[in-house]
Amino acid sequence: MTFGRVLLPLWPLDPEATYLNHGTVGVVPVRVAEAQQVLRARIELHPAxxxxxxLWRFTGAASDDPTLMRQAAAEVAAFVGARADDLVFIDNTSAGVNAVLRSMRVEPGDEFVITDHIYGxxxxxxxxVARTSGAVVRVVEMPYPACDPIVCVERIASALTDRTTLVIVDxxxxxxxxxxPVADIVRACHARGVQVLVDGAHVPGQLDLDVSAIGADYYVANLHKWAMAPRSSAFMVVxxxxQASVHPAVISxxxxxxxxxxxxWVGTRDPTPWLCAPDGIRFLESLDYDALRQYNHELAWHAAQYLTDQWGTPLEIDESMVGCMVSVxxxxxxxxxxxxxxxLRDRLxxxxxxxxxxxARSGxxxxxxxxxxxxxxDDIxxxxxxxxxT
Ligand SMILES: Cc1ncc(COP(=O)(O)O)c(C=O)c1O
Structure with missing residues (x-):
């Protein structure tokens, strides 16, 4: 498989632009966008x-066949290493994290443990949630940019108290x-009886994901970033x-x-981003998914080395802590x-x-x-x- 600019026509990106920001909102491949259009036309033939x-039916309806939502969930579950019955679609990672947080019974003085890398x-x-419940938010400073995974786990473990309700980690x-090192963090928290939510917004499509092996109480991730699904497509594995105590932010x-x-079913929505998630997965597979991740990782690591060399800035992070994105x-x-x-962003x-x-980080x-x-x-x-x- 040959990667690089030769593949650009597979996405609708402006060929004049140098697009080094796949991570922020994803880019939907042409083929997946076309599949979404076909599905939308099919829906409009007989929408109700x-x-x-x-798509979805009331419990007790005539057919017991899996709904289209459940069929798509089964394909995504196989891709991310989860059981289909534990996986639900959500609009985005924000919706999943809100569902968990706002379902929790939190007493004044309970503690949420987060890290200083959490998404804003x-x-x-x-x-x-802390403000409305009287809970306390403890922010753990992670070692960075020289980031030793053992120290990461130790810092989180030492922030846990008898009042810790939930740990959220990226x-x-x-x-x-x-x-x-989320699997190790989950193990350390579970050893203290503390629940963990893992924010995997960037992971599907970027790392080889095995949600079950991580073992978190809640694993929330986007499919519309690196897994090539149309926006808004995300999932949550609980x-x-x-499961009995987690409810969507919208009750229906x-x-x-x-x-x-x-x-x-949380009200009438456009279901095509979830139903086309399997098209995104098939697109990744058509590019040879293992080779693709390898290429992307090597290019990110090249960017780290080349740019720090060009700019005379330090490169302290270890390659093992880098996926297909790197901060320089x-x-x-x-x-x-x-x-x-x-x-800088706008001038570029x-x-x-x-x-x-x-x-901006650390001055x-x-x-x-x-x-x-x-x-x-050449983009780098x-x-x-x-x-x-500049
Ligand atoms: C680590 C992380 N978590 C959560 C989010 C939020 O994702 P969304 O806007 O799809 O809810 C982002 C968005 O970039 C992110 O980078």
Whole structure:
């Protein structure tokens, strides 16, 4: 399989642009978008029949055949290493994390343990639940950029107390892009009887995922980032013993009818992002999924080495903590604060037609490079030069 710019026509991206930001909102392949259009046309032939009989149906309806939602869930479950009965579709990772947080019975003084790498939108959700319940949010500082997995586990374990209700940890962090040792973190928390939610927003399509082996109480992830599904497509796997107490943020007909039935219907929505998730998986497989992940990882690691060399900045993260995205420190002249990161991001786009994520951390501006099948070393070279020119 040949990767790089030659594959760009498989996505609808502007060929003039250098797109190094697959991670932020994903890019839907042409083939998957076409499958979604075909499905939408099929739905409109007989919308009520499709949505109320084929897609989802009330318990006790005439047919016992699996609904289309359940058939798609089974395909996604096989891809991510979960049981289909433990997996439900949600709009996005934010919806899944909100469902868990807002289902929990939290008493004043209970504690949520999070890390300083948590995604900003989820930090807002945790703070909101703490504010309305009287719970406390403890933020664990993870070792970074030199990030020893053993120290990561120790830091979380030592933050646990008798009041810890839930630990939330990233599998791949949003800004730093660090791959955290989530299976070990889950083991350490379970040894203390503490529940764990893993935010795997960036993982399906980027790492070889085995949700069951991780063993978290809740594993929430997007399919619309690296797994090539249309937006809004995400899933949540909940351990069987937790399912009765987790409810969607929107309560509807399925309440008290069982976990999957409850999440499969939360009002009328466009179901095509979930039903086309298997098309995204098949697209990944058509590119040779193992070779694709290998190529993307090697390109991300090349970006880390090449850009730090070009910019004269340190490379402290170990390759083993990197998936298909990497965050690289820019030169000090770029600035130190969030406003400098926003300025860099926009100058790269509007002056150089380069789309890349930029953020401030530890008093410096970093760019997070996403490496995807359509990228190659020339894109990394262009980024290196453009940052030097800003
Ligand atoms: C680590 C992480 N968690 C959660 C999210 C939120 O994803 P969504 O906007 O699909 O809910 C993101 C978005 O980029 C993310 O990077």
């Amino acid at each position: 029949r499709f949505i109320l009989r084929d 939108g989820l930090l807002t959700a945790v703070n909101y 599998h791949i962090a949003a800004e730093s892009a660090v791959v955290f 351990a069987p013993e937790r 007909w399925g309440l008290d009818s069982g976990f999957t039935q409850e999440f499969d 420190m820019t030169p000090e002249s770029v600035g130190t604060a969030k406003a400098d990161a926003v300025r 786009l509007f002056e150089h037609n380069i789309e890349v994520q930029a953020h 410096r501006v970093w760019v997070r490079v996403s490496a995807q099948a359509y990228n190659d070393r 070279r262009k980024l290196g030069q453009a940052v030097k020119a």
